[in-house]
Every structure is written in structure tokens, then in C-alpha cells.
Amino acid sequence: MSITAERPKVGATPDPSHRRRGAIVEWLTTTDHKKLGVLYMCTAFFFFLVGGLLALGIRLELAEPGQQFFSSHTYAQMFTIHGTTMIFLFAAPFGLGLANYLVPLQIGAPDMAFPRLNALSYWLFAAGGLLIFLGFGASGGAAGAGWTGYAPLSEVRWTPGAGIDLWIIGLTLTSISGILTGLNLVTTVALLRAPGMTMWRLPVFTWDMLTTSVIILMAFPPVATALSLLLIDRRLGGHVYDAATGGDPILYQHLFWFLGHPEVYIVILPFFGVITEIIPVFSRKPLFGYFGFILATLAIAALSMTVWAHHMFTTGAVDNPFFSAMSMMIAVPTGVKFFNWIFTMWGGKISFKTPMLFAMGFLFNFLIGGVTGVILASPSIDFHVQDTYFLVSHFHYVMMGGAAFLVFAAIYFWFPKFTGIKLRESLGRLTFALMFVGFNLTFWPQFVVGLRGMPRRIVDYPSSLGYDTPNLVSSIGSGVLALGVLVFLIDLVVSLRRRVPAGGDPWGGYSLEWATSSPPPEHNFDRVPPIRSVRPTFDLRHPELADPGAGKEVSP
DSSP: OOOOOOOOOTTOOOOHHHHHHHHHHHHHTOOOHHHHHHHHHHHHHHHHHHHHHHHHHHHHHHSSSSOOSOOHHHHHHHHHHHHHIIIIIIIHHHHHHHHHHHHHHHHTOSSOSOHHHHHHHHHHHHHHHHHHHHGGGSTTOBOOSTTTTOTTTTSTTTOOSSHHHHHHHHHHHHHHHHHHHHHHHHHHHHHOOOTTOOGGGSOHHHHHHHHHHHHHHHHHHHHHHHHHHHHHHHHSOOOTTOGGGTOOHHHHHHHHHHHHHHHHHHHHHHHHHHHHHHHHHHHTSOOSOHHHHHHHHHHHHHHHTTOGGGGGGGGTOSOHHHHHHHHHHTHHHHHHHHHHHHHHHTTOOOOOOHHHHHHHHHHHHHHHHHHHHHHHTSHHHHHHHTTBHHHHHHHHHHIIIIIIHHHHHHHHHHHHHHHSBOOOHHHHHHHHHHHHHHHHHHHHHHHHHHHTTOBSSOSOOOTTSSOHHHHHHHHHHHHHHHHHHHHHHHHHHHHHHHOOBOOSOTTOOOSGGGGSOSSOOTTSOSSBOOOOSSOHHHHHHOGGGSOTTSOOOBOO
């Protein structure tokens, strides 16, 4: 018996289906930091859309008094998975995806220090997110104990279904993913910087990612421990959080919030880096106070480790004056950053392109979130508004009005680098306008109902307490906000179909990623330009202004 096969003709056009399969396999098995960065960002944005749909369901239910659409049990699953998704599957992973793509480019490295570990980190994150959502198909439904999963509510006695077990395992996987990514980023920045890229020439975004990675390495292990102990309590007969048998449920709160509050800075610091890259470029000025930015970032990171218990003022189990003081102090370095952003714009030739508009929207929203955060750091006020919609609104002004607005700023700013094409400016401005108006219509009324005492996580409310009109306005605002996201998706589709070339450096950028082609080649640079300052690409465009002896061109 003989086996024969026809030899492929030389120069024959490959089968398109084979090309597609090859491309899919290449993406699924890639260890290239750029592709993994894109996978991170696309997956995180998909989770954002799903979490946003859950939020629309919540606002639909609360638009007027009475229980219209969802049972109490379903509503509890919706707000739990919404919160979990937006914090653990969208905002923080999107920042890590951005870092995956940009940090090696900004320091002149060919890839991350551990490419295979990088791929493993992404797949752990994706698997963790999938497990959390699989809970909707489990007996008893998805997790419904709130995104904090406090014991004893999350113990098997009160939440017996398998959905919360999947939630615990999913969050543990995403925690491990974050730890591995943090380790990879620290090693990459420490060991793979190009010649001339000293620590004091690193872009602020890279400094912020380096600092964020250190916070991750400090804060994620405690929450992984807390969740593992909770799973042992639920399924292996443990009693760590069971007060009836000598356990301590307050221990869960300590372990959870030791991540939970630094998590705010794990989310926001990468986006502080994003806005610090955007404002100088669209102000046509050097960054004001580079060293001040770095020191403020380090101060925020240090203080973030001392504020976790301000979420526990009402337990009576923590030193309220100490944690109140630490929480208020963290406003100081954040204020330094605000002044530096303003002085960077001061006297500049400001161009209001879409990334800059989202950056300006961030400054307005985050200022409100920051000021109300200082208010909540006072125990006497916190006692009155604890677990009300005032807290919900403050949190969303920080996370949605802050981090999510800068997610869109980052997409519009670096999309040309990722793809080689630009998003459409007219649709971008419309997206910003709808999102800015919709966001403030949604969340400002929640301050009002919070001050009137409306508790969070309730599916219904009486019509006699003044909650009706603010809730209706808030629900209308969520529709406007969703319309803004829809316009963005249309912009994405239209731009990808029409493909207007952007060139290597469409904005006149300053940091090193703008010195290579868009998208960059496999190992990022054909040749790394001389690095003489914190603005190597600006130096390349204006050699007459650069120090002539401070750097040499090097091969990657």
C-alpha cells in the first residue's frame, strides 16, 4: 500500500480558511506582549459591556418604586456580578493590558521579561472571568453576596449554591494572574531598559505601572488567602470565619480590604499615567513637575497600604482616628498631581482632540470623587452615609468617571499605535459628550438619594421618602451613558472598515513608542533611537534642541 499526496504548487494562493485558522491559532498561542496586551484589553472591554448591561438592568428596576422586572434573588446576583466585573475584570485588567502593550515599547525592550508567564497570566485572567459568569448557570444562580462577599453572608449556611464557589475560584485565579503580571512588569522595567533609559527618564506611565505592580505584589496575596479560607469554610468544614465555633468574620473584612482599598489605586494609578502622557502632548508643552509626579505616585502607593480599615469604621474593631488621618493624607499627593496637570496645560497651545476631551472629563469627575472621598474619611460622616447611595455615587465618580473615562482616552490616543489607523474624530467627540452628560445625570442624583438615606443593594423603595425623582433621572442618565458607548462601538466598526492610515506618530507624541512604526514590528524597533531625556521621540523630531552627546543610536 502506498500513500500519496499532491505536492502544493509553488506560489499557489493559500486557502483563506487555512489562513483564518492559522491566524486564530497564532493569537491563541501567542507570547508576543503586544498581542497579549490587545487580548487583555479586548477581553476586559467585553466584560465592561456585559457589566454595563447588568447596570442597565439595575437602573431599569430602580427607575420607579415597586418591583417590576426582577426578583430579589436575581437582583442580588446582578449587583454582585456587576461590581465584581467592573472592578476585577474590567478596570484593573484593562490597565494591565495597556501596560503589557506599552511598557516594553516605552523602555525600548523587545518583549516582556517572561513571555510565556505573560501568556499564562492572560489565560488565568480569562478563565477566572469565565468561571465567575458560569455561576449564572449553577444551581442557585450566580454569587449574590455583594462584590465584597462578606462572611458570614457568603458562608454556605446563608449562600448554599455553587455560584459563589465559582466566584471564589474565579477571583482567586484573577488574583494569581495579577501577581504574575506584576512580577513580570517589575522584572521587565528593572532588567530590559534600553541604553540611555535611566530610571529618571522613564515615562510617567511606566513609573505608574511599576508602582502599581509593587502594590499588586503586596495586596493580592491577602485577598487570595481570604478567598481560599472562605472556600475551606464552605466546602471542607473549616471554621475560620464562623463566630459560633471560635472563628472571626471581621478577619475576612481585614484581609479583603487590605486588597480592597489598594485596589482603588491599582485601578487608578495606571490611568494617572495615561492622562500624564496625554496632557503634555495636546498642550504642546513638556510635563510640568516630572519629579513631583514620581514622588506623588510613590507617596500614594505607600499611603494606600495604611487606609484599608476606613471601610470598617462602623465595626468598632479598628482605630478610627488613625485610619481617618491616613485616608485624608492621601489627598495630598493626589492634589500635587492635579496641580501638575493644570500647570502643564497652563500657557500651552491646547488641542481639544478626543483623548484630551476625555482627560478633561476625568479631571472634573475625579475631583468630585476625590472630594467626597475625603468627606467619607471622616468617621462621624461615614456613620451617617455608610451603605447608602452616597457611597455608591462617590465610588462611581472615582472608578467610572475617573478610570473608565481614561480607558476611552487611552483607546483614542493609542488606537493608531495598535492598529495603524485612527478612530473618527467627529464620532469620538459625540461619544465623549454623551458619556459625560449621561454619567453626571446617572450618578449626581445618587448623592441626593444617599443623603436622604436610601440604602444600596435594595430592589425596591417606598414612594414617600423622596427617592422617586432622583432615581428616575439617574435611570434616564444611564440610558444616555449607554448611548455614548454605543456610538463608540459604531466608531470602532466604521474606522476598522474605512481604515484611514494614521502614520507612526499621528499626535506628535513624546515617549519612545511613537518612534517606531504603527503597529510596531515583531520585536518593536528596527533601531532604538538615542535616549537623551524623558521625551526621546520629541528629541528625534527636534535634534537641534537635544543634548548632542547624551545618547547613541543602538540596535535592539
